[in-house]
Amino acid sequence: MDLFQSMKAFVTTVRAGSMSAAASELNITPAMVGQHIAALEFRLGTRILNRTTRRQSLTDFGVSYLEQCKDIIERVALADMEAENQSNEAIGALRITAPVTFGSSLLMSILKRYRDINPHVTLDIVLTDRNIDLIEQGVDIAFRIGKIPDSRLIQRVLMPYKMIVCASSTYLTDHGYPEHPNELPNHDLLLFTPAARATLKFYKSDQLVEVKPKSVISVNSGYALINGAKSGLGIIVQPQILLEPKIRSGELVQILADWSLQERQLSILYYRDQNMTPRLRSFINFVLKELGEENGDLHHS
Structure with missing residues (x-):
């Protein structure tokens, strides 16, 4: 061997x-x-x-x-x-970690464009909702959602992670269409397990409404929540990027569309003392261009 x-x-x-x-x-x-x-x-x-x-x-x-x-x-x-x-060409392997829902949907959808530009870089993607230690797990780059407590990490801010509320037309026909966030506790909610106890904050103009959700089912998979909602089990709160295709196809209906949920920040992280190889630099610049609020260039950072 x-x-x-x-x-x-x-x-x-x-x-x-x-x-x-x-x-x-x-x-x-x-x-x-x-x-x-x-x-x-x-x-x-x-x-x-x-x-x-x-x-x-x-x-x-x-x-x-x-x-x-x-x-x-x-x-x-x-x-x-x-x-x-020495060759200044992006070659070799990158180990990347990302949350399961984000990684399965948006991240995987953009990787072909990166590989087209950098065909000699191989990617090892680890999808987990745990905040694993980058050095201990041999990870080059981590995608994270929310606050970043580790000062040893360089954080590059990407687009906001927007959440929306959806249900199937079958559920809404049987249980009614919520017109206000305060009506949600009277409905069957399907929630993502790590966030099942978190307060939902809805904004509209200068109004703020905080709702303590009561889930009938909690599950640690965004795709499982979507399938449950499609079958009429209840209302879900999930990332807009994950739900938009289901809304366009008519499988789900967005509700409370005139209210905005509190956004969470999406970032990429890597260690300060990490050797900035061409492959690492190429991937960070690509992600900043694809997912950043404004284009970033590590050559000038």
Whole structure:
């Protein structure tokens, strides 16, 4: 087996805490991760991981070997970056994380344009609604929605993340059409789990109406909410970019359209001390052009 890939599998397994978690990160099967580690142990003639059905731990030799593997991986990455900087061409791999709904819809819809411009860059997209640690997870760029508490990160502001309210015509026929935000607590609401307890703030001119929603169903998937709304289960509050196609097709109807929900800020993040390779610079500039409120250029930032 490829020695370098086996080292990466070993380091990722230790960092992620399990072979299954490492497999998910590396986009291979847990069995393949196990084969990589077994190949290393066969080559070394000693065990590097103590494995039981419930937990794993490093052997004494594994502790020192882990540091050597990390050093080798970092040196290879540095050599790749130096080669890329010398050629000034965007080449290599970028690891990107984004919220599931945003990543599945808007981000994926624009990536072909990036690949057309930068065909030698490969993209590893990790979709999660958790705010993962960029360095710990080996992430180059993160898309985040809302406030950014980490001062170690550079934040580049993109477009506002607009939310709208929708339901199916079947639901509205059966339950009535809300004319005011205060009527929402009397309806069946389907809410995104992480935001299910958050107060909804509606604005119109100088009016502010705050609504404490009561969900009949909460689920951690924007697409599941849309399917539920299409079937007539209830009213949803989801990103405009996700709902607009369903509104155009007639599958959903926007309600309370004369009210605006509080917008959340969409940003991209990367670490201050990160080496600004051509591939990283190319992706950030592309995103600022595609999704920014105004065009950005890292050469002048």
